[in-house]
Amino acid sequence: MDSIKTGGINPDANNVGRNIPQNENSIITFLMRLLHGAIIGFGAVLPGVSGGVLCVVFGVYRPVMELLSHPVKAAKRHAGALIPIGLGFISGFLGIAKLLGFLLERYPTQSVCVFVGLILGMVPSLFREANKNGRTKASWISLALAFFIVLAVLLGLEYISFSISPGFFAYIFCGFCVALSIIAPGMSFSTLLMPVNLYTPLVSGIGSLDFSVLIPVGIGVVVTVALLARVVTALMKRYYSCVFHAIIGIVIAATLIIIPFETFSHGVVSVLVHTGLMISGVGLALLLDKFNGSVTKPD
Numbered sequence: 219m220d221s222i223k224t225g226g227i228n229p230d231a232n233n234v235g236r237n238i239p240q241n242e243n244s245i246i247t248f249l250m251r252l253l254h255g256a257i258i259g260f261g262a263v264l265p266g267v268s269g270g271v272l273c274v275v276f277g278v279y280r281p282v283m284e285l286l287s288h289p290v291k292a293a294k295r296h297a298g299a300l301i302p303i304g305l306g307f308i309s310g311f312l313g314i315a316k317l318l319g320f321l322l323e324r325y326p327t328q329s330v331c332v333f334v335g336l337i338l339g340m341v342p343s344l345f346r347e348a349n350k351n352g353r354t355k356a357s358w359i360s361l362a363l364a365f366f367i368v369l370a371v372l373l374g375l376e377y378i379s380f381s382i383s384p385g386f387f388a389y390i391f392c393g394f395c396v397a398l399s400i401i402a403p404g405m406s407f408s409t410l411l412m413p414v415n416l417y418t419p420l421v422s423g424i425g426s427l428d429f430s431v432l433i434p435v436g437i438g439v440v441v442t443v444a445l446l447a448r449v450v451t452a453l454m455k456r457y458y459s460c461v462f463h464a465i466i467g468i469v470i471a472a473t474l475i476i477i478p479f480e481t482f483s484h485g486v487v488s489v490l491v492h493t494g495l496m497i498s499g500v501g502l503a504l505l506l507d508k509f510n511g512s513v514t515k516p517d
Contacts, residue, residue, distance in 0.1 A: 248302050254278070255306020260314045262307070262399060262407075263421060270400050278303055286401065286447040316425030322418045327478050331492045333408065335499020337473045343503075344469065348462035360460040364467030372413050372475045381415040384423075386434045392420045393438015401443070401450045402465060409472040 258273055273279040278299065284292035285300060293300070321329045348357070382388045395407035411417040423431025453461050481492045 251299060251302035252306040255303035255308075256310035256313075257306075258303070259307040259310025259312075262311055262396070263314045263318060263424075270402055273400065282400070283447065283451050286443045287451060312424065312427070315421045319418070319422035319425040323422065326418070327481055328492070328495055330412070330476060330478055331481070331495035332499040332502075333412075334473060334477050335496040335501075336503045337406070337409070337469065337499075338496070339500035339503025341466070341470065344462070344466050348459060348466060351458045353459055353463075357459040357463040361463040361467040364464040365471045366467075368468050369471035369474065372472060375413065376475060384416065384419040384431075386430075388416060389420070389423075389431050389434035390438040390441075392416055393435040393440075394442045395438075396435060397439040397442035398446070401447055402454075402461070406469070409469050412476045413472055 258278075270279065273282050281292060281296040281300060282303075285296065318329075382391070392407070392411060395410045398410075399407040408417050411420060420431065420435070422428075424435070478492070482489050
């Protein structure tokens with residue numbers, strides 16, 4: 219009886235009759251973290267899906283933010299988890315960027331319709347995440363203010379036909395947006411880059427490993443992390459609901475701007491095709507959300 223209490227006979231009731239070697243456990247854990255990192259990488263590039271939200275889903279947002287805020291300390295503490303997640307992130311990020319670059323060049327309008335559906339399909343999960351700590355009147359005010367301010371700015375830019383030409387400083391701005399999509403859960407960098415016509419050249423450059431794109435993007439990421447990681451972490455801790463609702467307002471406003479309304483004036487077939495693509499995007503987002511809900515987060 220004593221040996222049972224001390225774990226000598228049956229150390230794990232869930233593994234009765236199954237003796238799993240420690241190294242097998244380590245390999246399975248490593249592979250699962252690699253897969254989680256790849257999915258986070260997909261989400262970081264895929265329009266409407268936030269890499270930051272996926273970090274929350276897989277239970278690694280806190281160690282990732284610790285790494286960005288205090289790299290040396292976090293690297294020592296979370297190396298075992300962050301190394302496979304980082305490797306998976308890079309492979310997923312580069313792989314999906316290459317595919318998206320191809321689709322945007324060959325089928326730009328159709329791709330944008332799917333992306334709009336993805337964004338709209340993620341909105342319910344964003345509202346659910348925003349309500350994690352409860353909602354107040356201030357939450358709705360922050361959403362409304364963010365929505366109307368961003369919509370007004372983007373409509374103004376569209377009215378004067380404003381777009382940013384790809385270049386060194388433009389890609390630094392892209393790096394800022396990429397970093398922000400990880401630091402601020404719910405923010406997708408496609409939301410910020412599509413209205414100014416930088417999303418397609420960015421993903422094409424990343425997918426083709428173009429260093430004239432990768433280097434300035436890297437600079438933008440590093441500078442943003444250095445300046446904003448601690449600030450955003452503090453804001454999310456203190457004003458989580460208001461910040462997250464403001465992000466939702468930004469997402470909705472930017473999505474309205476990128477909907478290709480002109481395609482709906484090209485006849486019934488065009489309306490049916492593009493509406494179907496949007497609906498398929500919504501369906502994909504809902505499937506991803508269902509998968510996210512089935513993931514068991516680590517303690």
